[in-house]
Amino acid sequence: xxxxxxxxxxxxxxxxxxxxxxxxxxxxxxxxxxxxxxxxxxxxxxxxxxxxxxxxxxxxxxxxxxxxxxxxxxxxxxxxxxxxxxxxxxxxxxxxxxxxxxxxxxxxxxxxxxxxxxxxxxxxxxxxxxxxxxxxxxxxxxxxxxxxxxxxxxxxxxxxxxxxxxxxxxxxxxxxxxxxxxxxxxxxxxxxxxxxxxxxxxxxxxxxxxxxxxxxxxxxxxxxxxxxxxxxxxxxxxxxxxxxxxxxxxxxxxxxxxxxxxxxxxxxxxxxxxxxxxxxxxxxxxxxxxxxxxxxxxxxxxxxxxxxxxxxxxxxxxxxxxxxxxxxxxxxxxxxxxxxxxxxxxxxxxxxxxxxxxxxxxxxxxxxxxxxxxxxxxxxxxxxxxxxxxxxxxxxxxxxxxxxxxxxxxxxxxxxxxxxxxxxxxxxxxxxxxxxxxxxxxxxxxxxxxxxxxxxxxxxxxxxxxxxxxxxxxx
Amino acid sequence: xxxxxxxxxxxxxxxxxxxxxxxxxxxxxxxxxxxxxxxxxxxxxxxxxxxxxxxxxxxxxxxxxxxxxxxxxxxxxxxxxxxxxxxxxxxxxxxxxxxxxxxxxxxxxxxxxxxxxxxxxxxxxxxxxxxxxxxxxxxxxxxxxxxxxxxxxxxxxxxxxxxxxxxxxxxxxxxxxxxxxxxxxxxxxxxxxxxxxxxxxxxxxxxxxxxxxxxxxxxxxxxxxxxxxxxxxxxxxxxxxxxxxxxxxxxxxxxxxxxxxxxxxxxxxxxxxxxxxxxxxxxxxxxxxxxxxxxxxxxxxxxxxxxxxxxxxxxxxxxxxxxxxxxxxxxxxxxxxxxxxxxxxxxxxxxxxxxxxxxxxxxxxxxxxxxxxxxxxxxxxxxxxxxxxxxxxxxxxxxxxxxxxxxxxxxxxxxxxx
Numbered sequence: 038x039x040x041x042x043x044x045x046x047x048x049x050x051x052x053x054x055x056x057x058x059x060x061x062x063x064x065x066x067x068x069x070x071x072x073x074x075x076x077x078x079x080x081x082x083x084x085x086x087x088x089x090x091x092x093x094x095x096x097x098x099x100x101x102x103x104x105x106x107x108x109x110x111x112x113x114x115x116x117x118x119x120x121x122x123x124x125x126x127x128x129x130x131x132x133x134x135x136x137x138x139x140x141x142x143x144x145x146x147x148x149x150x151x152x153x154x155x156x157x158x159x160x161x162x163x164x165x166x167x168x169x170x171x172x173x174x175x176x177x178x179x180x181x182x183x184x185x186x187x188x189x190x191x192x193x194x195x196x197x198x199x200x201x202x203x204x205x206x207x208x209x210x211x212x213x214x215x216x217x218x219x220x221x222x223x224x225x226x227x228x229x230x231x232x233x234x235x236x237x238x239x240x241x242x243x244x245x246x247x248x249x250x251x252x253x254x255x256x257x258x259x260x261x262x263x264x265x266x267x268x269x270x271x272x273x274x275x276x277x278x279x280x281x282x283x284x285x286x287x288x289x290x291x292x293x294x295x296x297x298x299x300x301x302x303x304x305x306x307x308x309x310x311x312x313x314x315x316x317x318x319x320x321x322x323x324x325x326x327x328x329x330x331x332x333x334x335x336x337x338x339x340x341x342x343x344x345x346x347x348x349x350x351x352x353x354x355x356x357x358x359x360x361x362x363x364x365x366x367x368x369x370x371x372x373x374x375x376x377x378x379x380x381x382x383x384x385x386x387x388x389x390x391x392x393x394x395x396x397x398x399x400x401x402x403x404x405x406x407x408x409x410x411x412x413x414x415x416x417x418x419x420x421x422x423x424x425x426x427x428x429x430x431x432x433x434x435x436x437x438x439x440x441x442x443x444x445x446x447x448x449x450x451x452x453x454x455x456x457x458x459x460x461x462x463x464x465x466x467x468x469x470x471x472x473x474x475x476x477x478x479x480x481x482x483x484x485x486x487x488x489x490x491x492x493x494x495x496x497x498x499x500x501x502x503x504x505x506x507x508x509x510x511x512x
Numbered sequence: 513x514x515x516x517x518x519x520x521x522x523x524x525x526x527x528x529x530x531x532x533x534x535x536x537x538x539x540x541x542x543x544x545x546x547x548x549x550x551x552x553x554x555x556x557x558x559x560x561x562x563x564x565x566x567x568x569x570x571x572x573x574x575x576x577x578x579x580x581x582x583x584x585x586x587x588x589x590x591x592x593x594x595x596x597x598x599x600x601x602x603x604x605x606x607x608x609x610x611x612x613x614x615x616x617x618x619x620x621x622x623x624x625x626x627x628x629x630x631x632x633x634x635x636x637x638x639x640x641x642x643x644x645x646x647x648x649x650x651x652x653x654x655x656x657x658x659x660x661x662x663x664x665x666x667x668x669x670x671x672x673x674x675x676x677x678x679x680x681x682x683x684x685x686x687x688x689x690x691x692x693x694x695x696x697x698x699x700x701x702x703x704x705x706x707x708x709x710x711x712x713x714x715x716x717x718x719x720x721x722x723x724x725x726x727x728x729x730x731x732x733x734x735x736x737x738x739x740x741x742x743x744x745x746x747x748x749x750x751x752x753x754x755x756x757x758x759x760x761x762x763x764x765x766x767x768x769x770x771x772x773x774x775x776x777x778x779x780x781x782x783x784x785x786x787x788x789x790x791x792x793x794x795x796x797x798x799x800x801x802x803x804x805x806x807x808x809x810x811x812x813x814x815x816x817x818x819x820x821x822x823x824x825x826x827x828x829x830x831x832x833x834x835x836x837x838x839x840x841x842x843x844x845x846x847x848x849x850x851x852x853x854x855x856x857x858x859x860x861x862x863x864x865x866x867x868x869x870x871x872x873x874x875x876x877x878x879x880x881x882x883x884x885x886x887x888x889x890x891x892x893x894x895x896x897x898x899x900x901x902x903x904x905x906x907x908x909x910x911x912x913x914x915x916x917x918x919x920x921x922x923x924x925x926x927x928x929x930x
Contacts, residue, residue, distance in 0.1 A: 140824045141850075185692045196690065198699075199667050212906035218820065225653070225928050226707075226911055227666055230699025234692050251750040278608045280631060280720020321751040321782060327775035380688040384608040412690040413609075452690040460693075467693060468683065475682035475918070476695045482913035494694060 038122055039079035043100045047082050047124075050092050055083040055130070066125050069112040070172075072373070072423070074458045078105075078119035083130045087205060087213060087243040090126065094241065095211035097124055098488060105490045106237040108149065108180025111172040113376055114457030116184065116236040120491050126241065128179050134158055135244070142249040143202065143219050148179020148242045152186075155247065164249040167194035170453070171364060182242050185234030187453035189285040189360070190317070192411040194250065196453070198233040205244035206232060209489035219246045231479065236455050237490045239483040253319035256284075257329055258353045261341040266290040266312030266406060270386035272339035273314065273410040277383055279335060281328055285317040286411030290390075293363050293405040293418075296370060302362025304355055307342065314341075314410065315360055317353075363407040364418070370403070371420035375432050377439055381448035383413035389446050393417050396438045400431045414452035415443065440466070456494045464496050513590050517548045517570065521592070524560055525552060547573070549593045555615070555673075555712045558599065562710065563679030565592055565923045572677075572923050574710045576617060576648025579640040594710065596647050602626060603713060604687075610718040611670060611687055616647025616711040632718045635662040647711040653703025654818070660848040661753045661773070666702040668717045674701055674709030677919025687715045700914065707927035708918040724779040725753075725801035726772050730790050731765035735838075738766035739827045741790045742847045745770065746823070749785055751778070752848075757826070759843045761856065771801055817854045823847055 039058075047056040057063060058080050067077040079102075084090045097104040103120035107127050110117055119125045132149035139162045144155060152173040155166040169188035170176055176186070182204065187196045194200070203217035217229030232239050263269040269288050276286065289297070294306045294313060306313050316332055318325045333344050347353040359366075368374050381389050390406065397404035397419065408416045417439055421428045440450060440463050450460050450467055464473060476495055480487075514532055522530045529551040552558040565572045571591040596617030603613040607630045614623060620638040623646065627633055637656050638644050650672075655664050662668070671685030684697035701709055732738035742757050745768070749755075753773040759766050770786055772779045783798065821829065826845045829852075830838070841856040911927055 138822075138824075141822045185696070187690060187692075191690070195663055195667060196692075198696070199663055208906060208910070212909075214904050214907045214910070216907065219822065225703050227653075227699045227703060228907065228910060230666055230696060233699075234696050239695075254751075274608060277610060280610075282720075321774075321778050323781035324751065324774050324778040327777045380690050382606060382609045382611070382688055384606070409690070413688055414690050447687055449686045449688050449691045450693040452688070453692055455692050456694065464694065467686070471680045472683045473694075474680070475676065475684070475697060478917035479695050479697060479700070479914065482910055482917050485913075 039102055039124060040100055043096055043102060043124075044080060046096045047080060047093065050089060050096075051082060051084065055085075057081040057083075066107070066110070066119070066127070069107075069110045069115060069117040071113050071115050071457070071459055074115040074118050076118050076121055076123075078125040079122050081125045081127050083127050085130050087207065090131075090207045090241055090243050091211050091213060093124070093126055094207055094209065094489075098210060098486070101486075101488065103488045103491050106179070106183065106241045108177035108183070109151070109172070109175050111176040112180060112184060112457065113378065113454040114184075114236075114451070114459040116455050116457035116490070116493055117180075118458055123491075128177060131179075131243065132177075137162065137249075138219075139164060139249075141219070142251075144247045144249055145219075146178055146245050146247060148177060148182070148245060150178050152176050152178055152181060159249055160252070163252050165252050166200065166247055167191075167250050168197045168200055171361060178245050178247065179242050182233050182245060183235070183237040184453070184455045187409065187412075187414065189287050189409060191453075192286055192409065193282055193284040193319075198230055200248045201229070201233055201245055202248050203246035204229055204232060204242050206240035207243055208240050209484040209486065213243075214240075217246070232483075234455070235480075236457060236493050238480055238493055239489075241489070253284075253321075253325075255322040255325045256317065256319045256348075256353065257325050258347040258356050259314075259316040259318075259329070259332065259336070260306070260345040260347070260356050261314045261316065261336040261343075262307040262310035263312045263314070263340050263342070264310070266390055267387045268340040269312040269314045270390060270410060272336050272341065273386060274384050275335045275339055276316070276332055277411065279331065281332060283316050283328070283332070283411065284319040285315065286409070287315040287360050288406070288408055288410035289313050289315075289360060289363060290406040292403065293367065293407045294359075296366040296405060297359040297363055300362065300366035300369060302358050302366045304357075304359030304362075306359055310342065315356060360407065363405075367405055367407075367418050367420055371422055373421050373423040375419040375421060375436065376454075377415070377417040377419070377436055378451050378454035379415050379417075379440060379443040379448055380452040381413045381415065381443050381446045383411065385446040385448070386410060386413060386415075389415070389442060389448075392442045393439050396435055396442070400435050402428075402431055402435055409452070412452065413448070437463075458493060461494060461496045464494070514548060517590065517592065520564065520568065521548060521550055521561065524564055525550060525557055529553065529557075547591045547593045549595065551595050551597055553598045555599060558594065558596065558710070558712065559675045559679060559681055561592070561594055562675045562677070562923070565594075566678050566921055569921055570923065572710075573925060574647070574651070574706045576645030576651070577619060577640075577643030579644040579648065596645060596710075599647075599712065605630070606687070607632060609687075609689070610720065611689065611715055612718055613671075613687060613713060613715040614646055615713045616650075617645050620644050620646055620649060627718065628721075631721045633721050635668045635717055635719045636665050646714065646716075650702050650711055650714065651704070651706050653705075655849070655851060657754045657756065657771070657846065659851065660755075660846070662719060666699055669698040669702060669714060670717055671715040672698040672701060673712045673714070675712060676709045677921060677924045681712070682709070685715070689717060703928070705928050706925045707915060708924070710924070722773040722775075724772075724774065724776040726779055726783065727799045727801045728770045728772070728783060728786055729797045729799065730768040730770075732768070733765060735766050735830060738768055739830070741768045743827070744789050745786060746847050748789055749782065751782060752786075755847045757843075757845045757847055759838070759841075761840055761842045773801065817852075819852045819854075821850045821852060823850045826850065826852065 067075040103123035105119045107117040128149040131147040133147045136145040170186040181197045185197045291311045402419050405418045421432050531549045572594050574594050599615035599617035601615045605612045673683045753771040756769045772782050840860045844853045
């Protein structure tokens with residue numbers, strides 16, 4: 038438990054309305070978007086300035102109490118779950134856009150700024166912030182930095198790390214550092230790059246300098262239905278092999294289409310399709326037109342029934358509605374939804390997807406796939422009832438087997454959700470002891486006491502041995 | 513000492529792979545210290561060399577193609593010059609996934625030759641000559657003219673295997689194009705000049721060769737006209753592959769250089785737009801594209817300063833510089849990224865830059881409006897790197913802890929100025 042003196046320090050620093058300790062209120066902060074892992078914090082604090090974050094961190098260090106940063110709590114790997122008896126530092130109120138420099142195409146923001154709000158703010162200037170995770174209307178840029186968030190348009194524009202050029206960070210001992218530079222193209226040691234995607238285990242981001250991109254002159258979205266999702270994936274491989282890099286290349290399978298089309302997210306996806314591809318092209322009109330012609334040819338060659346092209350914002354939004362609402366639509370099918378996140382080489386999609394389907398069939402679980410096909414970033418989704426221990430056990434087993442299939446195909450554990458608490462145990466399946474030890478050494482250089490967000494990403498050395506042994510047993 | 517090192521490492525690698533040498537780095541620099549040149553034939557041999565060096569507490573200088581001389585040690589103690597020359601295999605070219613896994617000693621140009629038949633290429637250019645290796649390029653970590661279109665060098669690394677200073681081999685990342693599994697340690701290794709580990713192999717993102725490419729040059733007698741043209745193109749033609757302002761020492765014109773790459777229709781349409789925006793229909797100059805350096809180093813004796821500044825600062829910087837100084841330097845500014853390269857002969861360099869103890873002081877009289885307000889990337893002057901902005905003590909402490917964690921006996925090179 039948090040000592041009363043520490044709570045007193047927080048209340049004196051922040052006032053009672055920015056320091057929550059009521060157990061009933063704290064319930065809302067015991068997990069993130071992954072509800073498997075729940076730990077109720079001892080206190081939740083709401084700083085509004087870097088100095089307050091610094092003071093909170095120093096107070097926690099002095100009291101030897103663990104502390105965990107949290108944005109909007111939309112993470113899907115348990116990264117923002119507090120440590121037992123720990124303090125949650127909630128950044129929702131550090132939500133100011135501090136500067137927009139249109140000439141140099143950068144914006145400086147506090148970490149609690151919601152992702153979509155930045156793009157809305159700079160749109161009148163002809164600019165946009167490119168990373169667009171599915172939760173972008175809710176998730177914060179600080180959380181995006183912690184997770185190195187992706188999104189459909191990261192295929193062309195890159196993930197969060199490509200777009201955050203400088204960070205102000207409170208280190209786990211309370212010191213403040215600036216990492217990177219808004220003069221983006223320097224070189225040397227890139228602590229900024231190491232910190233992004235470290236899931237809040239190396240430092241607490243208190244200010245972010247974001248790179249902005251010009252809004253493309255032309256955007257075209259293509260919808261292509263196929264008989265099977267595997268046919269759709271073969272078309273994806275052909276597009277990539279042809280050297281075309283669309284802005285987005287997304288896939289939805291039959292079960293997802295049905296869920297979407299029977300929900301408020303209905304987008305008009307063909308009911309007879311076993312899978313659809315959404316392909317978005319953007320840029321100069323001449324480039325978009327030329328690439329569109331080439332891609333249409335490839336799609337039809339690979340079995341697309343037809344192609345629906347959307348060139349105006351309303352039509353494009355309609356086609357995207359189903360993709361963006363897919364998780365919400367599937368959430369209606371059962372009380373709980375398990376969203377897996379793994380990546381395989383994109384050429385392996387046609388063989389990996391059927392293997393995942395067989396796993397879920399064997400375990401009697403309903404599988405739906407909606408994923409970033411252009412990057413090989415899979416999101417197998419399983420609807421289930423978390424109140425049923427048998428279903429939960431089968432879902433966990435499916436997750437493990439899906440991971441194994443992806444790793445055997447040369448893939449990795451996570452493309453955008455992170456490791457958090459969810460996949461720690463799988464890390465030894467991908468990395469050797471020395472690989473993991475290097476990560477521990479990196480963490481120790483920033484966070485030697487491990488008071489900042491402890492117990493995330495890296496398994497204990499003992500767990501490494503146990504998991505590798507378990508993985509060798511027949512499934 | 514040298515004899516002893518020769519004996520110990522000769523026993524490890526065989527006598528043919530161990531040579532006493534003096535470094536010929538093409539510089540008129542202070543005489544380098546004695547060293548032993550090790551030429552391991554495999555990753556395992558290289559790792560064994562580092563382990564032995566760690567045990568013997570002998571310092572190691574990794575070397576790729578010997579094309580970035582500023583990386584060499586200038587301290588007086590004997591050390592091991594550990595070459596990646598024979599680590600030159602393409603381990604896997606997954607053409608259908610646009611990725612390639614290679615060993616660190618492979619020459620960039622050789623890899624490019626191997627990728628060409630598949631219509632693919634690296635997402636960065638070799639700006640250091642034919643000997644430059646992948647490992648060396650990553651260790652130096654400089655961005656170049658492809659940065660606007662393809663992104664920064666450090667974002668092209670999908671995975672990496674390194675040997676740390678204590679001989680431990682560690683892998684980070686993987687072979688897929690999107691990955692948030694564990695810490696992205698490749699970000700730490702790129703640009704750290706081998707301070708935390710020596711790159712053994714890496715997996716890189718590739719790009720498809722564009723269907724069409726060209727270069728358009730607009731020459732201006734007056735710097736102000738060139739800057740205006742550059743600003744117009746930057747504001748109204750966002751789809752350019754690159755946009756640079758260049759000036760060659762001793763020559764009069766200021767040149768706006770535009771590169772166009774993509775579908776044939778794009779290159780044609782954009783070319784027309786550029787002419788319309790800058791000069792109307794007259795005086796067209798369309799050239800084949802060469803993505804390499806715009807103003808190549810005039811001689812290996814020339815000095816170079818690279819700086820990263822805000823794009824909006826380029827015009828004030830140039831307008832504030834002494835005109836005689838400007839006429840004597842070669843200058844390339846990437847108007848999109850703010851990456852600036854300035855090169856000069858040693859006399860000019862010495863006259864304007866060397867007398868000061870740091871470049872902040874040296875450039876201050878030349879740039880009164882910008883003193884202390886832009887980041888120096890690096891400068892080669894007697895191979896000393898000058899930090900432009902002072903690192904904070906807290907950041908230095910983190911770097912120092914990283915260094916001691918990854919290289920506990922400090923056998924690897926010192927970290928570059930942070």
